[in-house]
Amino acid sequence: MTTALITGASAGIGAAFAQQLAARRTDLVLVARSEDKLQALADSLRHQYQTQVDIIAQDLTAADATETLFQTVQQLGRAIDLLVNNVGIGDYGDFAESDRDLQLKMVQLNIATTVDLTHRFLPGMRQRRTGGVINLSSVAAFQSMPYFSIYAATKAFTLSFSEALWAENRSYGVHVLAVCPGPAGNKFFEDAGFPAFLVDVAAKVDTPVETVVRDALTAFDKRESIVIPGGLINPILATLPRLLPREAVSSFWKLVLGRDTGKQF
Template sequence: MTTALITGASAGIGAAFAQELASRGMNLVLVARSQNKLEDLARSLRSQYRVKVDVIAQDLTASNAATTIFETTQAKNCTIDLLINNAGTGDYGDFAERDRAFQLQIIQLNVAAFVDLTHQFLQPMRQRRSGSIINLASVAAFQSMPYFSIYAATKAFILSFSEALWAENRSYGVHVLAVCPGSAGKQFFQQAGFPPTLVELSSVVETSAEVVVRDALNALEKRHSIVIPGNLGNQILATLPRFIPRDWVASFWKLVLGAQR
């Protein structure tokens, strides 16, 4: 029986991945900061699907977090067949006015920990010549977004990095997929500090976590390098910026995202 490791597994897309994969008979390693939420989810999945579910309560912004997670799985003799890098966060506002330490923390979570986890779990996958990695990017990856600058930039990194790894690792039997959803719910935007009007506007590109997971797993089976889940609005947000001057795109998002400041 195969095993998947999911970061940011306690809620949202991460929890939806856990639910779907457990229903398919996969064992799981769930990673997030909240021990209680992880344990509650793990108990539910064990009861429903009779699969093995391990829990690692770990803040990915902590020093050596990825090494701690990797070494914990090694100590448990747990082979990770599917790595899902889902954990991430964002912050709304003028970059120069936002807390510097928190901006660096976002980069640590969205990029540094993500790269470290990928590197450590990719090594044994290449040695076995099998395995898969799903990386959660965003439609924000396709454009710069004033007042959401760090988040969009980190997602652009994830998209570019994932596509490169897809090409590098196919000959080793390892598949890498970038998943670029729109909004998977209003809670993320509320936590990021968006004004209420913009939180409501996010529903235009909202896609349920279950649809994101469904489309991601279908794309993984087809060995695609990238998938944009959900409705036509997400496809437009990802595609249209390719045909418009980049300064126009940035100016447009400044008007939209800055309107409520």
């Protein structure tokens, strides 16, 4: 039986990955900050699917968090066959006026944590010549997004990084997939500080997290390098920026996302 490690597993897309992988009889190592939420999810999955579930309550923004996580997994004696790098944060607002520490924390969590955990677990997969990594990117990865600049840039990194690793590791029997959903759960936009009208817009094009994960696992099974889950709007958001002048795309998102800032044009 395979074992999957999922970061950001206590809610949203991470919890949906846990649910659907457990249904496939995959053993799990669930990682998030909230021990209570992790324990409740683990108890439910054990009861429903009779699968082995370990939990690790770890704030991945803490110093040496990835080292601590890796050593804890080693102590559990679990060989990780599937790594799901799902944890991440966003922040809405004018970069020059933003909280510097929060922007650096976003880079650390969205990029450095993904790179570090992948580098730690990937060699074992290559040695066993089986396994995979699923990295959560976003349709934001395909364009610059004023007032959402750092988040979009981190997801562009994740997409490029994942596609490169997909090519590097195919001959080792290891698969890497970038998942690029659009809005998938309003709480993300609320937590990121988006104005109410943008939260409402996101709700209207929201893709259920269950659909995101279902599409991701289907693409992973097919050994695809990238998947854009959900309906037609998300592929459009990913494709159009490639066809238009980059300045036009940035200006468009400045107009849309800057509506409540008084800084459109």
